Amino acid sequence: MNGRFICPGLAPRVPFPIRYKSISASSALRQGMTEHNDSGIEQIQLLDGCEDSYGGVRVEIKEDMDADVMKADVFASLLRASISSWKQQGKKGVWIKLPIKCSHLVDVIVKENFRYHHAEADYLMLVRWLPETQDTIPANASHRVGVGAFVLNDKREVLVVQEHSGRFQGTGVWKLPTGVVNEGEDICHAVVREVKEETGVDTKFVEVLCFRQSHKSFFTKSDLFFLCVLRPESSAINKQNVEIEAAQWMPIEEYAAQHFVINNKQFNFMAKICLAKADHGYPGFSAWETTTGSGKTTYIYCNNPEIVENFASSM
Numbered sequence: 415m416n417g418r419f420i421c422p423g424l425a426p427r428v429p430f431p432i433r434y435k436s437i438s439a440s441s442a443l444r445q446g447m448t449e450h451n452d453s454g455i456e457q458i459q460l461l462d463g464c465e466d467s468y469g470g471v472r473v474e475i476k477e478d479m480d481a482d483v484m485k486a487d488v489f490a491s492l493l494r495a496s497i498s499s500w501k502q503q504g505k506k507g508v509w510i511k512l513p514i515k516c517s518h519l520v521d522v523i524v525k526e527n528f529r530y531h532h533a534e535a536d537y538l539m540l541v542r543w544l545p546e547t548q549d550t551i552p553a554n555a556s557h558r559v560g561v562g563a564f565v566l567n568d569k570r571e572v573l574v575v576q577e578h579s580g581r582f583q584g585t586g587v588w589k590l591p592t593g594v595v596n597e598g599e600d601i602c603h604a605v606v607r608e609v610k611e612e613t614g615v616d617t618k619f620v621e622v623l624c625f626r627q628s629h630k631s632f633f634t635k636s637d638l639f640f641l642c643v644l645r646p647e648s649s650a651i652n653k654q655n656v657e658i659e660a661a662q663w664m665p666i667e668e669y670a671a672q673h674f675v676i677n678n679k680q681f682n683f684m685a686k687i688c689l690a691k692a693d694h695g696y697p698g699f700s701a702w703e704t705t706t707g708s709g710k711t712t713y714i715y716c717n718n719p720e721i722v723e724n725f726a727s728s729m
Contacts, residue, residue, distance in 0.1 A: 461496040463508075470507035470551075471500055477515050490522045497526060501544050507551045510540045558632050559595040560639040561605040564688050565617055567646050571663035572688070575612055578659050587674045588664055590641075600713055602701040605642040613661045614652030617644035621698035622715050624687050626680065641684055643691060643698055666692055 463471040473496075482488050500508060510523055514536050528540040532554040543549035565573035574588040582589060593608030595601060602619040609617050620643040631637040653661040669675070670685040690696035699715040706712050716722065 459492060459495065460499055461492055463496070463500070465505075466507075466509075468507065469505060470509065471505050472509045472511070474511045475513060475516050475519070477513050484516065484519070486519065486522050489519055490526075493523065493526055497542075497544070505544055507549075508542045508544060512538045512540060514538070555635075557627075557636045557638050559601070560592060560637060561595060561601055561608060562590045562592040562639060562641045562684075563605050563609045563617070563644050564590060564623060564641060564691070565609060565615065565644045565646050566666060566688075566692055567649065567663060569663070570666050570692065572666045572669050573609070573613060573615060573646070573661070574664045574669055575653070575661045576659040578657055585674065587672060588662075588669060592639075600701075601640050601642070601715070602713060605640070605644060609644060612654050612658050614650065614654075615646060616648040617646055619643075619701060620645050621700045623691060623696070623698040624684065641687070 461473050463473045466472055483492065497508070508528075509531070510528060512519060512523065517538070520538065520540075523540050526542070528542040531539040531541045531551070533539065541551050543551055563573070567573075573591065575591050576586070576588060577583060591609050591612045593604065593612070595604040599607075601622065606617050606619055609615055623641045623643050625638060625640045627636060627638055629636045649663070651661045651663075666689065670689060675681045675685050687696065691698070697717055699717055700719055701713040701715055702719040703711060703713055
């Protein structure tokens with residue numbers, strides 16, 4: 415058998431003189447879509463597929479697949495044969511990950527009733543629901559996650575910036591450092607990184623002070639924004655020139671008294687929370703490091719985790 419299986423067992427055994435064989439870069443396709451084994455049984459080539467946990471199939475198209483497979487007409491026949499096989503097996507959702515270098519196959523796949531699910535810098539994900547039942551393929555990620563940094567020093571000065579671009583460009587408004595959490599990055603690490611990148615100031619994460627959710631804020635996606643308290647571990651400012659126009663330490667009362675902050679309900683209330691933290695020790699949510707069932711490090715953000723631990727140990 416010239417092909418390789420990513421996940422064995424997807425091709426069904428049927429009581430007819432036809433069997434299915436998964437392929438990725440099989441040279442057999444140079445001679446057509448079928449071949450015969452030593453017993454004379456016709457074998458139909460299929461795409462490599464890995465069964466997921468929900469009764470579906472994941473297919474990852476490789477850039478180094480056989481040149482014949484990459485021909486639109488050959489790939490179309492291969493895909494149709496695979497769909498037929500998956501339907502016989504009762505498979506549900508089919509996910510095809512198509513690298514950008516194989517974008518010439520998009521039209522072929524869409525014509526087989528696949529739709530776009532999401533795209534990244536180097537690939538497009540297409541999906542299709544096979545059975546005549548309700549489509550339960552989950553939608554693409556619905557939220558973007560942002561962070562803001564409330565960094566207060568011993569002089570009751572807060573670290574603020576003015577930006578080169580965006581809604582605050584040229585307004586003279588001083589704002590808290592903000593940014594977007596990268597894929598695979600924890601909130602408590604992202605906010606420290608953003609402050610360092612924008613201002614050059616070293617900080618340590620203390621807690622999440624508050625968060626808000628908004629909708630249709632970024633290409634129709636929703637947005638989660640976490641305002642975090644950071645403790646400064648340096649004071650010298652070395653601002654980033656690409657995004658940041660200026661950066662400074664500003665008295666917290668002066669920051670909260672800016673005309674824009676006072677007249678914007680969202681910014682005004684967040685400023686009040688920052689003042690409550692500075693003046694009255696308003697408690698936020700600390701990051702409690704733990705692990706998932708698979709052993710990966712993760713964080714639970716909760717109020718006074720030490721009290722939770724002490725309470726649990728006393729029960």
